[in-house]
Amino acid sequence: MRNKNREPKRILVVKLADLGDALMITPALRALKATYPEARLEVLTTGGGPALEGLPYVDRVIFFNKYRYDSPREALQPANLLRAFGFLGQLTLAHYDTVIFFHHFTLAFGALKFAGLGLATLAPLRLGLDKGRGQGWFLSRRIKDRGFGAINEREYWLELVATLGAKLPAGDPGKPELFVTAEARQVAQEIRDKLGRPPLVVLAPGGGNYSLARRWFPVGFAAVADTLIERYGVKVLLMGNGEEVELAQEIRKLVRHPEEVSILAGSTSVAESVALLEQCELFIGNDGGLAHLAAVAGLPGVVIFGPTNAQAWKPFGQNMAVVVAPVELPCRPCLYRGFKLGSRYGCAPRPCLTFITPAQVVEAAEEVWKTRLKLNPA
Known part of the structure; x- marks a missing residue:
């Protein structure tokens, strides 16, 4: 029997990350609220905030511009210091009793910032990953960090909240989720109606701005688009953020059937994107936020992993296939490997991507598509 007096009552979850990473914490948030329904659950985040708004088990989403503090030089600017002290004061006044860090403390400066944040809350219980090298000194409860890719990120966060006794309800598979409004579904339906009834295949040639x-290369996406159009009579949607419009335009110029390709990059919100993905048949794209949105939508898909860690960030679901270079490359992944950040810029030759062929991607796509649609060649 649980001791109600010792149960968390005000929980702050810290996840300063973008869309895909924010989605991957939602099963752990769900487990916390299912186990402690009377606790107030707040999430401190940054770019991934829209993925968490409206979820019934999140009481408040707090936005924080972490980019002002990415380096000591930026953090020590007088204006940024004033903002930081004011914000930390607000956290102190919130009277949290539990703070959970959904982060790997990879860099010493990053760990120092999280330590300051955690200690400022005055919360007696501070949970996080600890790789045993001193960065997690400020934690009062910890689980071992086995490094990036030892398990999927989503599983790390479920393991962490399990130290509080938090578990997903029976029958909950731990799928990430996002709240979609009726207005977003209406927008998606209007887009679908304009596109007609051909099967819709989404290509996401970007992957976000972080790296x-x-x-993967535009010519590769163009070749995949042409093959699927010619083989199966599909219509291709090029999706992405507003900074990926030119990339989408470049791919449309490369295809043999531009009339079957529509550019939607930058034209839908996060929720509208999920609602539209729910009405599509297949997703193909790079590692990034849209791949995780496709998983939320239950769409079969193919995710191309080059320099990033597929074991750590594979989107949820058995019908989400991972494509990597078909040759052994000791340098892959070069980003988020073991306990190191690595290089977000990769290398100039990028063999991890150049060895991936359109035929390899199409073959993987056809295999996962069988779970959703009987292929009827045009």
């Missing part, structure tokens, strides 16, 4: 080195 452009993750991008």
